[in-house]
Amino acid sequence: MRHRHDAYMLLFVQETKGGDNLIDFRRYETVSGRMFLIGPGQAHQRQSLQEQGVLSFSEKFLQTTGITALEALILFGAVYQHPYLDLKKDLQQF
Secondary structure (H helix, E strand, O other): OOEOOOOEEEEEEOOEOOEEEEEOOEEEEOOOOEEEEEOOOOOEEEEEOOEOOEEEEOHHHHHHOOOOHHHHHHHHOOOOOOOEEEOOHHHOOO
16 A cells, blocks of 8 residues: 655665565665665555665654764755665674
C-alpha cells in the first residue's frame, strides 16, 4: 500500500532477500548496503521480501541537529537522480 509520512525516513537495508521500493512512483531495487532517504510527503511503498533497519524522525528533530533547511533539501530533496546512497562496507557498521 502506497502512503506518505510527515517525517523524514532513513531506510537502511542491512540484509535483504530481494524486492524494491517505489518512491514517487519510480521503482528502485532493494539491495544490501543501500540507504533510502525519504522526505516528508514523498509517496513510497516497500515491496521487499525481507529487510532490516528503518529510522524515521520529525523535522523538529532535524532542526535540533543544526542542519539547515538547504542542507536537508539537498540530502532528502529531488536534487539527486535517485533517493538512495549505496554505502561502502566499512560504513555499514552501526
